[in-house]
Amino acid sequence: MTLTNAPATPGRPRAGVGDAIRTWWDGLARPMQWLVGVPAIIALALLPVFPPPFVDTPFLSFGGVMAQFAMYALIAVGLNVVVGSAGLLDLGYVGFYAVGAYTVGLLTSPNSPWNQTDGGWLNPDWAWLACLPLAVAVTAVSGLILGTPTLRLRGDYLAIVTLGFGEIVRLLADNLTEVTNGSLGLSQIAYPHVGESESIPQGVFSAGNVDPPLNSGVWWYWLGMFLVIVVLLIVGNLERSRVGRAWVAIREDEDAAEIMGVPTFNFKLWAFMIGAAIGGMSGALYAGQVQFINPTGFNIINSMLFLCAVVIGGQGNKLGVIVGAFIIVYLPARLTGIEVGGQSLGDFKYLFFGLTLVILMIFRPQGLFPARQKLLTYGRQVYQAVRRPNPSPVASLAPPPADAPK
Amino acid sequence: MTTPGAGDALYDNEDWAATRAAPEVDAEAAPVVDVAAIDPNLADPDAVAEVVAPSREIETAVGEPLLRTAGLTVKFGGLTALDDVSFEIRRGEILGLIGPNGAGKTTCFNAITGVYRASSGIVYFDGAPLTKTKRNAITRLGIARTFQNIRLFGEMTALENVVVGTDARHKTSVPGAVFRTPRHRREERDAIERGMALLEFVGIAPRAVEKAHNLSYGDQRRLEIARALATEPKLLCLDEPAAGFNPSEKSALMDLIRKIRDDGFTVLLIEHDMRLVMGVTDRIVVLEFGRKIADDVPAAIRENSAVVAAYLGVPDEEGYDDGATSG
Numbered sequence: 126m127t128l129t130n131a132p133a134t135p136g137r138p139r140a141g142v143g144d145a146i147r148t149w150w151d152g153l154a155r156p157m158q159w160l161v162g163v164p165a166i167i168a169l170a171l172l173p174v175f176p177p178p179f180v181d182t183p184f185l186s187f188g189g190v191m192a193q194f195a196m197y198a199l200i201a202v203g204l205n206v207v208v209g210s211a212g213l214l215d216l217g218y219v220g221f222y223a224v225g226a227y228t229v230g231l232l233t234s235p236n237s238p239w240n241q242t243d244g245g246w247l248n249p250d251w252a253w254l255a256c257l258p259l260a261v262a263v264t265a266v267s268g269l270i271l272g273t274p275t276l277r278l279r280g281d282y283l284a285i286v287t288l289g290f291g292e293i294v295r296l297l298a299d300n301l302t303e304v305t306n307g308s309l310g311l312s313q314i315a316y317p318h319v320g321e322s323e324s325i326p327q328g329v330f331s332a333g334n335v336d337p338p339l340n341s342g343v344w345w346y347w348l349g350m351f352l353v354i355v356v357l358l359i360v361g362n363l364e365r366s367r368v369g370r371a372w373v374a375i376r377e378d379e380d381a382a383e384i385m386g387v388p389t390f391n392f393k394l395w396a397f398m399i400g401a402a403i404g405g406m407s408g409a410l411y412a413g414q415v416q417f418i419n420p421t422g423f424n425i426i427n428s429m430l431f432l433c434a435v436v437i438g439g440q441g442n443k444l445g446v447i448v449g450a451f452i453i454v455y456l457p458a459r460l461t462g463i464e465v466g467g468q469s470l471g472d473f474k475y476l477f478f479g480l481t482l483v484i485l486m487i488f489r490p491q492g493l494f495p496a497r498q499k500l501l502t503y504g505r506q507v508y509q510a511v512r513r514p515n516p517s518p519v520a521s522l523a524p525p526p527a528d529a530p531k
Numbered sequence: 532m533t534t535p536g537a538g539d540a541l542y543d544n545e546d547w548a549a550t551r552a553a554p555e556v557d558a559e560a561a562p563v564v565d566v567a568a569i570d571p572n573l574a575d576p577d578a579v580a581e582v583v584a585p586s587r588e589i590e591t592a593v594g595e596p597l598l599r600t601a602g603l604t605v606k607f608g609g610l611t612a613l614d615d616v617s618f619e620i621r622r623g624e625i626l627g628l629i630g631p632n633g634a635g636k637t638t639c640f641n642a643i644t645g646v647y648r649a650s651s652g653i654v655y656f657d658g659a660p661l662t663k664t665k666r667n668a669i670t671r672l673g674i675a676r677t678f679q680n681i682r683l684f685g686e687m688t689a690l691e692n693v694v695v696g697t698d699a700r701h702k703t704s705v706p707g708a709v710f711r712t713p714r715h716r717r718e719e720r721d722a723i724e725r726g727m728a729l730l731e732f733v734g735i736a737p738r739a740v741e742k743a744h745n746l747s748y749g750d751q752r753r754l755e756i757a758r759a760l761a762t763e764p765k766l767l768c769l770d771e772p773a774a775g776f777n778p779s780e781k782s783a784l785m786d787l788i789r790k791i792r793d794d795g796f797t798v799l800l801i802e803h804d805m806r807l808v809m810g811v812t813d814r815i816v817v818l819e820f821g822r823k824i825a826d827d828v829p830a831a832i833r834e835n836s837a838v839v840a841a842y843l844g845v846p847d848e849e850g851y852d853d854g855a856t857s858g
Binding site for chain 1: 562563564565566568569644645646665666667670671675676678682683684685686687688690691694695696698699700701703704705707708709710711715716718719720722723727739740742758759762
């Protein structure tokens with residue numbers, strides 16, 4: 126399996142749906158982009174409130190599925206920084222997800238010896254909110270600790286070490302029984318206590334809020350969407366800066382980047398830390414939504430699923446990988462309960478995603494929505510000066526033949 | 532695994548391309564950047580040269596040694612690729628480094644730019660030894676290079692490639708980029724301005740938004756030079772920049788190298804093409820089997836018997852005599 130930036134066929138650009146959308150979007154003026162973008166986001170947010178009949182998941186709460194999608198979208202965006210931008214193949218990303226979830230769990234679950242919510246320094250009402258930045262910080266540090274010794278490795282060797290890290294985290298959670306309660310897991314994890322009323326005594330985010338249309342899943346989906354947008358803005362700013370250019374330069378040719386003055390090790394470490402922090406944020410969301418975590422939720426197969434979302438969506442395209450995350454979460458949920466030969470179709474997800482990956486690698490190795498990242502903050506003025514005239518003026522404007530031997 | 536486009540080899544044939552792909556190529560006409568629309572000043576060569584020129588403090592006075600190697604030796608196991616080589620590059624000159632294949636030219640280059648560690652000997656640059664300096668720090672000290680086999684960042688546009696070079700002089704890191712600090716915005720503006728000027732300087736500004744791997748071979752070579760210049764080097768090292776060029780491209784390259792020198796850069800040039808080397812350099816160092824055999828002005832190198840022997844070989848005295856007596 127080769128995941129490292131297989132280049133698109135050079136010299137023969139293929140125009141797909143993604144290209145058409147991007148060209149159209151780039152052609153809009155800034156205010157127009159706002160006019161289109163904001164209603165689109167609102168429509169997306171209202172999707173689980175008014176689920177269209179065919180889109181709805183018949184045997185699962187559509188709100189819950191969308192909440193899971195928001196978490197996977199966060200993960201995909203974070204993993205995309207590491208794999209898509211900086212080209213560091215990370216097979217143990219679930220480890221960071223687990224670190225984030227366990228940070229919240231250990232600090233707020235009554236099963237944990239480090240519980241701070243009954244008489245500790247965490248007020249139960251805002252414990253989850255306080256733990257969110259903590260979880261992000263702890264995972265970022267775990268990324269730093271893992272990255273410092275391992276980022277001297279390249280390619281396959283890095284992949285193997287990160288694979289090991291993912292397993293180590295899970296095994297620690299499984300075996301440090303005094304702290305993590307082993308395979309029994311941590312229950313009654315804190316969640317945001319908001320909107321408590323007589324009909325919903327525990328607040329809208331509680332797992333007990335199951336009444337459609339505004340069940341807890343929808344609220345978590347909205348919270349997740351908000352975090353996704355914040356993270357997208359941050360990652361977008363990073364991409365269009367010296368940092369993003371350094372990442373892509375490292376992906377393209379690490380030695381050449383180093384010789385061009387890019388401190389490659391520092392920027393790889395930054396990519397690892399930022400990716401880890403975003404994964405940890407998603408883990409904290411998961412812990413809060415489910416209010417229960419145990420080690421089986423952080424199996425290595427989840428890492429593969431996360432990577433699958435990034436590869437299907439298109440490595441390097443942060444909106445594409447969100448679509449990838451949607452496919453990974455939604456399709457199994459949609460097919461759950463549709464039985465073929467006594468088996469629910471949703472149970473075949475690893476088979477189908479495995480097949481999808483193989484087929485994708487053969488026919489479209491760049492993913493469904495391959496996009497070239499924009500790496501310049503003020504690149505707009507240059508792109509606006511691009512003319513795509515018909516061939517005859519090109520010939521006269523092209524550099525003299527001396528410059529173009531081919 | 533099937534590489535994407537493995538089957539495209541069929542269509543790489545020019546006849547095929549002419550019959551089949553012609554309309555497609557027209558539709559996907561290469562994007563051309565209207566350079567004047569970005570900055571009208573780019574039409575004026577003097578203004579471009581002004582932006583491109585290095586604005587950095589250099590300790591060394593013009594004509595004094597900028598880089599000096601003292602007894603530079605590089606060994607790979609039992610093979611001594613570079614043996615006790617000492618030479619100097621004076622500020623403001625174009626120094627040619629020549630020698631037959633395998634003489635150690637590129638090894639010497641790599642030892643100077645930190646890719647290889649010298650087994651013994653020291654490289655002094657602008658007054659300080661470069662013994663334990665990291666490769667990216669050497670670039671920021673002011674040595675930039677191009678590669679013998681082109682190593683651009685293929686998926687990035689030409690302009691972005693150059694901007695990676697200008698980033699060597701920038702300091703914004705993650706916090707600055709997240710919060711878009713004034714310094715970040717200033718550096719980004721500077722990056723576009725200098726980047727476009729550099730592309731104009733080497734003559735490929737209209738191709739600024741083209742992906743690097745889609746550029747023609749000659750343009751890629753030029754882009755490598757632009758990217759190296761973008762790091763604002765005190766010393767520019769060009770590793771066989773004319774490899775694969777035809778004579779007219781070579782003369783265009785000679786003009787470009789002279790233009791670079793006139794803009795205040797010092798140039799170290801590795802090249803096989805004698806006409807180019809003789810025509811453009813101020814001084815030439817000749818290597819053979821890892822040793823320096825000559826160091827002089829081009830006219831003297833041309834007459835130097837050791838150099839001629841290295842390139843053309845020494846007549847085999849005995850065999851020649853045998854032939855003479857029997858004939």
